[in-house]
Amino acid sequence: MKKILSLLLTISMIFSTNIMIYGAEDEPSDWAKEDVMKTIDLGYIPEHLQNNYQQPITREEFAEIMVTAIFTARQDAIDSAHFDTKSGWDFQKLTPENFLSKVTTTEYFTDTDNPYIRVANILGIINGDGNHKFHPDELITREQAAVMFMNYFHSLDNGNRKNAVEELSDLDEASSWAREAVICAYGRCYIKGIKNPVFFDDSWEVMEKGYFDTKSNLSREQAITIILRISEKHILNDLLLRGYVRITMDDLMSGFEIDGNIVKMKKSGFDSKYTLGMKYLRSRGLENYINQYTSQELDVLSVLPLGTDSLHNIYTIEKMDRILSGKEVTYDYEIFTITYNKSGYLAVFEKNEHYGYWAGTGFSIHYYSNGKWHLLECKSIK
Structure with missing residues:
Protein backbone atom coordinates (compact mmCIF):
# COMPACT_ATOMS: atom_id res chain seq x y z
CA MET A 1 0.00 0.00 0.00
CA LYS A 2 2.82 2.39 0.89
CA LYS A 3 4.49 1.69 -2.46
CA ILE A 4 1.24 2.44 -4.31
CA LEU A 5 0.72 5.69 -2.40
CA SER A 6 4.32 6.67 -3.06
CA LEU A 7 3.89 5.96 -6.78
CA LEU A 8 0.68 7.97 -6.95
CA LEU A 9 2.33 10.87 -5.14
CA THR A 10 5.26 10.80 -7.57
CA ILE A 11 2.93 10.78 -10.60
CA SER A 12 0.94 13.65 -9.11
CA MET A 13 4.10 15.68 -8.58
CA ILE A 14 5.25 15.03 -12.15
CA PHE A 15 1.95 16.18 -13.66
CA SER A 16 1.76 19.19 -11.34
CA THR A 17 5.28 20.21 -12.26
CA ASN A 18 4.57 19.86 -15.99
CA ILE A 19 1.41 21.94 -15.69
CA MET A 20 3.25 24.66 -13.81
CA ILE A 21 6.05 24.71 -16.36
CA TYR A 22 3.63 24.79 -19.29
CA GLY A 23 1.64 27.54 -17.64
CA ALA A 24 4.74 29.67 -17.14
CA GLU A 25 5.76 29.33 -20.79
CA ASP A 26 2.22 29.98 -21.97
CA GLU A 27 1.86 33.30 -20.15
CA PRO A 28 3.12 36.64 -21.50
CA SER A 29 6.34 38.02 -20.05
CA ASP A 30 5.88 40.46 -17.19
CA TRP A 31 6.82 43.43 -19.38
CA ALA A 32 4.20 42.48 -22.01
CA LYS A 33 1.34 41.13 -19.90
CA GLU A 34 -0.70 44.33 -19.56
CA ASP A 35 -0.42 45.24 -23.25
CA VAL A 36 -1.21 41.69 -24.38
CA MET A 37 -4.36 41.55 -22.26
CA LYS A 38 -5.45 44.98 -23.48
CA THR A 39 -4.97 43.99 -27.13
CA ILE A 40 -6.96 40.79 -26.61
CA ASP A 41 -9.76 42.79 -24.97
CA LEU A 42 -9.91 44.97 -28.09
CA GLY A 43 -10.57 41.84 -30.15
CA TYR A 44 -7.40 42.17 -32.21
CA ILE A 45 -5.94 38.71 -31.52
CA PRO A 46 -7.48 35.46 -32.87
CA GLU A 47 -8.40 33.10 -30.04
CA HIS A 48 -6.15 30.28 -31.26
CA LEU A 49 -3.15 32.62 -31.03
CA GLN A 50 -3.81 33.65 -27.43
CA ASN A 51 -1.09 31.37 -26.07
CA ASN A 52 2.63 30.62 -26.39
CA TYR A 53 3.25 34.34 -26.18
CA GLN A 54 7.00 34.06 -25.68
CA GLN A 55 7.49 31.80 -28.70
CA PRO A 56 8.60 33.12 -32.12
CA ILE A 57 5.75 34.02 -34.46
CA THR A 58 5.39 32.48 -37.92
CA ARG A 59 4.58 34.28 -41.15
CA GLU A 60 1.09 32.77 -41.19
CA GLU A 61 0.37 33.75 -37.58
CA PHE A 62 1.61 37.27 -38.22
CA ALA A 63 -0.70 37.63 -41.23
CA GLU A 64 -3.68 36.42 -39.19
CA ILE A 65 -2.99 38.86 -36.36
CA MET A 66 -2.52 41.82 -38.70
CA VAL A 67 -5.69 41.16 -40.72
CA THR A 68 -7.76 40.47 -37.59
CA ALA A 69 -6.59 43.70 -35.97
CA ILE A 70 -7.23 45.85 -39.05
CA PHE A 71 -10.64 44.32 -39.78
CA THR A 72 -11.74 44.54 -36.13
CA ALA A 73 -10.67 48.18 -35.84
CA ARG A 74 -12.43 48.99 -39.11
CA GLN A 75 -15.56 47.15 -37.99
CA ASP A 76 -16.15 49.77 -35.29
CA ALA A 77 -16.56 52.42 -37.99
CA ILE A 78 -18.72 50.09 -40.06
CA ASP A 79 -21.03 49.43 -37.11
CA SER A 80 -21.44 53.16 -36.49
CA ALA A 81 -22.60 53.87 -40.06
CA HIS A 82 -26.22 54.95 -40.47
CA PHE A 83 -28.66 52.13 -41.16
CA ASP A 84 -29.67 53.51 -44.57
CA THR A 85 -26.03 53.49 -45.70
CA LYS A 86 -25.53 49.93 -44.46
CA SER A 87 -28.74 48.77 -46.13
CA GLY A 88 -27.13 49.20 -49.54
CA TRP A 89 -24.20 46.87 -48.78
CA ASP A 90 -24.04 43.18 -49.65
CA PHE A 91 -22.69 42.50 -46.15
CA GLN A 92 -22.11 44.43 -42.94
CA LYS A 93 -19.41 42.26 -41.38
CA LEU A 94 -15.84 42.64 -42.60
CA THR A 95 -14.45 39.10 -42.71
CA PRO A 96 -11.77 37.60 -44.98
CA GLU A 97 -14.43 35.64 -46.85
CA ASN A 98 -16.65 38.68 -47.43
CA PHE A 99 -13.68 40.82 -48.38
CA LEU A 100 -12.44 38.25 -50.90
CA SER A 101 -15.87 38.13 -52.51
CA LYS A 102 -15.25 41.73 -53.62
CA VAL A 103 -11.49 41.82 -54.25
CA THR A 104 -9.58 39.48 -56.53
CA THR A 105 -5.86 39.31 -57.24
CA THR A 106 -3.53 37.79 -59.80
CA GLU A 107 -1.20 36.68 -56.99
CA TYR A 108 -1.53 33.16 -55.61
CA PHE A 109 0.44 30.87 -53.32
CA THR A 110 0.96 27.18 -53.91
CA ASP A 111 1.89 26.40 -50.29
CA THR A 112 -1.15 27.86 -48.50
CA ASP A 113 -4.85 28.52 -49.06
CA ASN A 114 -5.34 30.47 -45.83
CA PRO A 115 -7.75 33.35 -46.63
CA TYR A 116 -6.01 35.59 -44.07
CA ILE A 117 -2.79 35.31 -46.06
CA ARG A 118 -4.58 36.18 -49.30
CA VAL A 119 -6.12 39.23 -47.63
CA ALA A 120 -2.77 40.26 -46.11
CA ASN A 121 -1.27 40.17 -49.59
CA ILE A 122 -4.10 42.25 -51.07
CA LEU A 123 -3.72 44.80 -48.28
CA GLY A 124 -0.02 45.01 -49.11
CA ILE A 125 1.29 43.69 -45.79
CA ILE A 126 3.04 40.61 -47.13
CA ASN A 127 4.37 39.30 -50.42
CA GLY A 128 5.59 35.96 -51.66
CA ASP A 129 9.07 34.97 -52.77
CA GLY A 130 8.47 35.60 -56.47
CA ASN A 131 7.76 31.93 -57.15
CA HIS A 132 4.24 31.90 -55.68
CA LYS A 133 5.54 30.55 -52.36
CA PHE A 134 4.62 32.19 -49.06
CA HIS A 135 6.45 29.88 -46.61
CA PRO A 136 3.73 30.16 -43.92
CA ASP A 137 5.63 28.22 -41.24
CA GLU A 138 8.84 30.23 -41.41
CA LEU A 139 9.64 32.45 -38.44
CA ILE A 140 9.77 36.23 -38.80
CA THR A 141 12.83 38.27 -37.91
CA ARG A 142 12.52 41.73 -36.42
CA GLU A 143 13.72 43.36 -39.64
CA GLN A 144 11.15 41.37 -41.65
CA ALA A 145 8.45 42.56 -39.24
CA ALA A 146 9.61 46.14 -39.79
CA VAL A 147 9.12 45.69 -43.55
CA MET A 148 5.63 44.21 -43.09
CA PHE A 149 4.45 46.95 -40.75
CA MET A 150 5.83 49.68 -43.01
CA ASN A 151 4.30 48.07 -46.12
CA TYR A 152 0.87 48.85 -44.73
CA PHE A 153 1.18 51.82 -42.38
CA HIS A 154 3.74 54.03 -44.15
CA SER A 155 1.13 56.15 -45.95
CA LEU A 156 -0.98 56.61 -42.80
CA ASP A 157 1.67 58.11 -40.52
CA ASN A 158 3.36 61.48 -40.74
CA GLY A 159 7.02 60.64 -40.42
CA ASN A 160 9.80 59.68 -38.06
CA ARG A 161 10.09 61.02 -34.53
CA LYS A 162 13.20 59.06 -33.52
CA ASN A 163 16.54 58.97 -35.32
CA ALA A 164 17.54 55.36 -35.92
CA VAL A 165 20.80 56.34 -37.60
CA GLU A 166 21.94 58.19 -34.48
CA GLU A 167 20.33 55.92 -31.88
CA LEU A 168 20.89 52.31 -33.04
CA SER A 169 24.27 50.59 -32.89
CA ASP A 170 23.34 47.70 -35.18
CA LEU A 171 21.60 49.51 -38.04
CA ASP A 172 24.38 48.54 -40.43
CA GLU A 173 23.65 44.88 -39.67
CA ALA A 174 20.19 45.20 -41.24
CA SER A 175 19.75 43.62 -44.67
CA SER A 176 19.89 46.14 -47.51
CA TRP A 177 16.22 45.49 -48.40
CA ALA A 178 15.14 46.08 -44.78
CA ARG A 179 17.30 49.03 -43.71
CA GLU A 180 14.82 51.77 -44.66
CA ALA A 181 11.98 49.84 -43.01
CA VAL A 182 13.99 49.46 -39.78
CA ILE A 183 14.77 53.19 -39.80
CA CYS A 184 11.09 54.09 -40.30
CA ALA A 185 9.52 51.44 -38.04
CA TYR A 186 11.85 52.50 -35.22
CA GLY A 187 11.54 56.19 -36.07
CA ARG A 188 7.74 56.06 -36.01
CA CYS A 189 7.80 54.15 -32.70
CA TYR A 190 6.22 50.96 -34.05
CA ILE A 191 9.08 48.68 -33.05
CA LYS A 192 11.34 49.52 -30.14
CA GLY A 193 14.89 48.28 -29.76
CA ILE A 194 15.63 45.53 -27.26
CA LYS A 195 17.99 48.02 -25.64
CA ASN A 196 17.15 51.71 -25.46
CA PRO A 197 19.71 54.42 -26.22
CA VAL A 198 21.05 56.50 -23.34
CA PHE A 199 20.99 60.28 -23.72
CA PHE A 200 22.90 63.00 -21.92
CA ASP A 201 20.70 64.59 -19.27
CA ASP A 202 20.78 68.10 -20.67
CA SER A 203 20.21 67.25 -24.34
CA TRP A 204 19.02 64.68 -26.87
CA GLU A 205 22.62 63.88 -27.71
CA VAL A 206 23.21 60.13 -27.64
CA MET A 207 25.64 58.97 -24.97
CA GLU A 208 25.21 55.25 -25.67
CA LYS A 209 23.39 53.76 -28.64
CA GLY A 210 20.54 51.28 -28.37
CA TYR A 211 20.20 47.90 -30.07
CA PHE A 212 17.45 46.86 -32.51
CA ASP A 213 18.50 43.21 -32.93
CA THR A 214 17.56 43.01 -36.60
CA LYS A 215 18.13 39.29 -37.17
CA SER A 216 16.49 37.79 -34.08
CA ASN A 217 12.99 36.34 -34.32
CA LEU A 218 9.90 38.33 -33.39
CA SER A 219 7.82 36.72 -30.64
CA ARG A 220 4.03 36.62 -30.49
CA GLU A 221 3.96 38.98 -27.52
CA GLN A 222 6.23 41.45 -29.32
CA ALA A 223 3.93 41.40 -32.37
CA ILE A 224 0.89 41.91 -30.14
CA THR A 225 2.39 44.86 -28.27
CA ILE A 226 3.34 46.51 -31.57
CA ILE A 227 -0.26 46.15 -32.77
CA LEU A 228 -1.45 47.93 -29.62
CA ARG A 229 1.14 50.67 -30.09
CA ILE A 230 -0.07 51.26 -33.64
CA SER A 231 -3.73 51.24 -32.58
CA GLU A 232 -2.98 54.00 -30.09
CA LYS A 233 -1.76 56.13 -33.00
CA HIS A 234 -5.30 55.81 -34.49
CA ILE A 235 -4.08 54.46 -37.84
CA LEU A 236 -5.24 50.87 -37.47
CA ASN A 237 -8.80 51.45 -38.69
CA ASP A 238 -8.05 52.58 -42.25
CA LEU A 239 -8.61 49.98 -44.96
CA LEU A 240 -5.96 50.13 -47.69
CA LEU A 241 -5.39 48.13 -50.85
CA ARG A 242 -1.72 47.34 -51.47
CA GLY A 243 -0.80 49.74 -48.69
CA TYR A 244 -1.78 52.97 -50.43
CA VAL A 245 -5.34 53.07 -51.88
CA ARG A 246 -7.76 53.88 -49.06
CA ILE A 247 -11.30 52.54 -49.44
CA THR A 248 -14.58 52.56 -47.54
CA MET A 249 -17.30 49.93 -47.41
CA ASP A 250 -19.20 51.91 -50.07
CA ASP A 251 -16.16 51.59 -52.34
CA LEU A 252 -15.65 47.92 -51.50
CA MET A 253 -19.12 47.07 -52.80
Missing part, protein backbone atom coordinates in the same frame (compact mmCIF):
# COMPACT_ATOMS: atom_id res chain seq x y z
CA SER A 254 -18.04 48.08 -56.32
CA GLY A 255 -15.26 45.49 -56.30
CA PHE A 256 -11.54 45.66 -57.10
CA GLU A 257 -8.94 43.71 -59.02
CA ILE A 258 -5.31 43.66 -57.88
CA ASP A 259 -2.32 43.04 -60.14
CA GLY A 260 0.90 43.59 -58.19
CA ASN A 261 0.70 47.19 -56.98
CA ILE A 262 -1.88 48.10 -59.62
CA VAL A 263 -5.36 48.53 -58.13
CA LYS A 264 -8.37 48.54 -60.46
CA MET A 265 -11.82 49.67 -59.34
CA LYS A 266 -14.43 47.66 -61.22
CA LYS A 267 -17.40 49.11 -63.04
CA SER A 268 -19.79 46.59 -61.53
CA GLY A 269 -22.97 48.65 -61.57
CA PHE A 270 -23.22 48.98 -57.79
CA ASP A 271 -25.68 51.72 -56.94
CA SER A 272 -27.03 52.92 -53.60
CA LYS A 273 -28.83 56.16 -52.86
CA TYR A 274 -27.33 56.44 -49.40
CA THR A 275 -23.56 56.11 -49.76
CA LEU A 276 -21.57 58.79 -47.96
CA GLY A 277 -20.66 60.33 -51.30
CA MET A 278 -24.30 60.59 -52.35
CA LYS A 279 -25.23 62.15 -49.03
CA TYR A 280 -22.47 64.72 -49.40
CA LEU A 281 -23.60 65.68 -52.90
CA ARG A 282 -27.14 66.17 -51.63
CA SER A 283 -25.80 68.46 -48.90
CA ARG A 284 -24.07 70.50 -51.63
CA GLY A 285 -27.26 70.79 -53.67
CA LEU A 286 -25.84 68.70 -56.52
CA GLU A 287 -28.92 66.57 -57.10
CA ASN A 288 -28.41 66.69 -60.87
CA TYR A 289 -25.32 64.48 -60.53
CA ILE A 290 -27.15 62.03 -58.30
CA ASN A 291 -29.90 61.71 -60.88
CA GLN A 292 -27.47 61.10 -63.77
CA TYR A 293 -24.91 58.70 -62.31
CA THR A 294 -24.68 55.59 -60.16
CA SER A 295 -23.23 55.86 -56.68
CA GLN A 296 -20.06 54.00 -57.69
CA GLU A 297 -19.43 56.46 -60.54
CA LEU A 298 -19.56 59.27 -57.99
CA ASP A 299 -17.86 57.46 -55.10
CA VAL A 300 -14.75 56.78 -57.21
CA LEU A 301 -13.94 60.48 -56.87
CA SER A 302 -12.98 59.97 -53.22
CA VAL A 303 -11.05 56.69 -53.59
CA LEU A 304 -7.58 58.11 -52.92
CA PRO A 305 -4.41 57.61 -50.91
CA LEU A 306 -4.68 59.38 -47.55
CA GLY A 307 -3.55 62.99 -47.81
CA THR A 308 -4.45 63.40 -51.49
CA ASP A 309 -7.96 64.65 -50.75
CA SER A 310 -7.38 68.41 -50.64
CA LEU A 311 -4.79 68.26 -53.43
CA HIS A 312 -7.12 66.25 -55.66
CA ASN A 313 -9.96 68.78 -55.22
CA ILE A 314 -12.71 66.29 -54.53
CA TYR A 315 -16.16 67.20 -55.83
CA THR A 316 -15.25 70.37 -57.69
CA ILE A 317 -17.50 70.80 -60.71
CA GLU A 318 -14.54 70.93 -63.10
CA LYS A 319 -13.07 67.68 -61.82
CA MET A 320 -16.40 65.87 -61.65
CA ASP A 321 -17.28 66.80 -65.22
CA ARG A 322 -13.85 65.76 -66.48
CA ILE A 323 -13.99 62.31 -64.86
CA LEU A 324 -17.69 61.66 -65.43
CA SER A 325 -17.36 62.43 -69.13
CA GLY A 326 -16.32 58.81 -69.64
CA LYS A 327 -13.10 59.85 -71.37
CA GLU A 328 -9.78 58.49 -70.14
CA VAL A 329 -7.91 60.98 -67.94
CA THR A 330 -4.75 60.48 -65.89
CA TYR A 331 -3.65 62.38 -62.78
CA ASP A 332 0.12 61.99 -62.35
CA TYR A 333 1.41 62.44 -58.78
CA GLU A 334 4.87 61.04 -59.60
CA ILE A 335 4.80 58.40 -56.85
CA PHE A 336 1.48 57.08 -58.21
CA THR A 337 -0.97 57.75 -61.01
CA ILE A 338 -4.77 57.58 -61.11
CA THR A 339 -6.34 56.90 -64.51
CA TYR A 340 -10.12 57.14 -64.79
CA ASN A 341 -12.29 55.38 -67.39
CA LYS A 342 -9.50 53.05 -68.51
CA SER A 343 -10.14 49.68 -70.15
CA GLY A 344 -13.63 49.37 -68.70
CA TYR A 345 -12.59 50.22 -65.12
CA LEU A 346 -13.80 53.21 -63.12
CA ALA A 347 -10.23 53.93 -62.02
CA VAL A 348 -6.78 52.35 -62.19
CA PHE A 349 -4.24 53.24 -59.50
CA GLU A 350 -0.60 52.50 -60.24
CA LYS A 351 2.20 52.95 -57.72
CA ASN A 352 5.65 54.00 -58.92
CA GLU A 353 8.07 51.33 -57.67
CA HIS A 354 11.07 53.70 -57.75
CA TYR A 355 10.01 55.45 -54.54
CA GLY A 356 10.18 54.13 -51.01
CA TYR A 357 7.96 54.85 -48.03
CA TRP A 358 5.74 57.89 -47.72
CA ALA A 359 4.75 60.06 -44.79
CA GLY A 360 1.02 60.73 -44.95
CA THR A 361 -1.46 62.76 -42.96
CA GLY A 362 -5.07 63.76 -43.50
CA PHE A 363 -3.88 66.85 -45.37
CA SER A 364 -0.71 65.99 -47.29
CA ILE A 365 1.79 63.34 -48.39
CA HIS A 366 5.56 63.63 -48.33
CA TYR A 367 7.85 61.18 -50.09
CA TYR A 368 11.59 60.58 -49.90
CA SER A 369 13.71 61.04 -53.02
CA ASN A 370 17.33 62.06 -53.72
CA GLY A 371 18.18 62.42 -50.05
CA LYS A 372 15.29 64.66 -48.98
CA TRP A 373 11.55 64.76 -48.40
CA HIS A 374 9.24 66.24 -51.04
CA LEU A 375 5.64 67.44 -50.76
CA LEU A 376 3.31 65.54 -53.06
CA GLU A 377 2.05 67.53 -56.03
CA CYS A 378 -0.01 66.74 -59.07
CA LYS A 379 2.55 66.85 -61.88
CA SER A 380 0.10 66.69 -64.76
CA ILE A 381 -3.46 65.96 -65.88
CA LYS A 382 -3.77 64.45 -69.31
